[in-house]
Amino acid sequence: MLDIAEELGRWLEEGRDFAVATVVGTSGSAPRGPGAALAVDRAGAAIGSVSGGCVEGAVYDLCRQALADGTTVVERFGYSDEDAFAVGLTCGGVIDIMVAPVRAGSPAGRVIAAAVSDAAGARAAALVRVVRGPARLLGRALLVRPDGSYEGFLGGQAELDRTALAEAGALLDLGHTGTVDLSEDGSRCPGGLTLLVESRLPPPRLIVFGAIDFAAALVRAGRFLGFHVTVCDARPVFATRARFPEADEVVVDWPHRYLRSTATDGRTVLCVLTHDTRFDVPLLEAALRLPVAYVGAMGSRRTHADRDRRLREVGLSEGELARLRSPIGLDLGARTPEETALSIAAEIVAARRGGTGLPLTGSGGPIHGASLRPVTPGPPGRGGSGLLARAGWAGVAAEDRVDAGRE
Structure with a gap:
């Protein structure tokens, strides 16, 4: 809901x-x-x-x-x-x-109103409802917030509400939506009733470094995917609201300095489009040591090789370098800024949902993946982390032609 x-x-x-x-x-x-x-x-x-x-x-x-x-x-x-x-x-x-x-005025209506208000205002919240069980409890609602406060009740024994609060809080911490089976007295065993816990977290962040024409297209793609999008560039003549009207924030600052001062988490996506070693080497040195979901950098294979050498010189380990997706994006044969943004967005979705990036035609696997949840960073492997690495997906990089002539 x-x-x-x-x-x-x-x-x-x-x-x-x-x-x-x-x-x-x-x-x-x-x-x-x-x-x-x-x-x-x-x-x-x-x-x-x-x-x-x-x-x-x-x-x-x-x-x-x-x-x-x-x-x-x-x-x-x-x-x-x-x-x-x-x-x-x-x-x-x-x-x-x-x-x-x-x-609107019923007890459940008031709880749902508070839940949708929190969700619409980008405040973290979890809505708990009884979806299987005694008819008298079906549809009852409970709203749980990260600080432990709550509204509503499920109407069973007090232990049921206490268990529901604990289970909802755990799912909210992870940003997951799912069902929990409990007995009617609140014990953690299946058979009595089922709760649906819907978690809502503030939108994940997409930070685009480099105020270039490709960044404008990526901003639009990021907003479409539900990210809170920030554009950062050290050059005030390029980092302007007029050039990026659809960004949530436009920041004029040195990229590595801004990254060290701003809030990031395990859902944050970082896209480096700067194409300048003065910017992207210190930026990537910081980015690859943060527990973020995705770090990608634009550039040809020659640019990537030079960047890789410079990052090794500043002390990044093999594991840290393995987290970098460069050249950024999936191989769609992209040429225009819009096509390149689609290529990058597709790789972000694959990383987030555990997809392979391969065509569905002939794949033989399920169309709707079993893991429809944000992927938190896991042990690094070449080309990715988390589910992608565990699935053995080696990472499909965009062709050199995406960045032809922009080394």
């Missing part, structure tokens, strides 16, 4: 009643993961999606029914070979969807 927080926040401010359908479980090649939501108000307006189109019509009708009768239900949608006309997922997967009415 928190993936449509901004729109739901407006509905709640306007006092609208609505029903929200949320994916609460998946198996097989499901198109959307737990937490994906579709909401419908009394006027019939709809926002969000639970399946990419496969079952939206049937879920829309369930939302209208929930608004009419005030009942929370959980429905399963899958693929049926026996009935070719049945509503289901053509991809062959199975999704469980909870459909719940939300009234």
